[in-house]
Amino acid sequence: MSKTLVAYFSASGVTKKAAQKLSEAIGADIYEIKPAVPYTAADLNWLDKQSRSTLEMKDPSSRPKLADNDADISSYDKIFVGFPIWWYTAPTIIRTFLESYDFSGKTIILFATSGGSGFGKTAKDLAPSCPGAVLKEGGLLNGSLSSQSLKTWAEEF
Secondary structure, eight states, rough: OEEEEEEEEEEEEHHHHHHHHHHHHTTTTTEOBBBBSSOHHHHHTTTTTTTTHHHHHHHHHHHOBOOOOOOOGGOOOOOEEEEOOBBOOHHHHHHHHHHHHTTTOOOEEEEESEEEOTTHHHHHHHHHGSSEEEEEEEEOSSSOOOHHHHHHHHHOO
């Protein structure tokens, strides 16, 4: 069994593709972080101040429910956690995921996809949600990345 897991949340499919490529490149297991209520296009409309994603991101206590809690985190030493960047940080469902499991003694490497913004303070924002873990900012995995470049990147961690 692999000691590495790639867990990801993807609202539009972009992060899913990056996570699948990463998982294949490094021979890791993969797990999709799914919301109990899937996001619609209207939910993701960042121009609408009342859209679901906007309201969640404005509320620091927002913790969207997960569809399941089936990730077998105890089987892994290293977990890559991927997500799209929303409002310069991780979507609040990532906090839900991190707070739903015990990551003590695990290494978590964050990766993200973004249409324009960088990582910002994402690692600092997420650190309180995974006490006891070693949290590392991996970086953005945008565009067409080769298996070799992903493998080389992942070996840094």
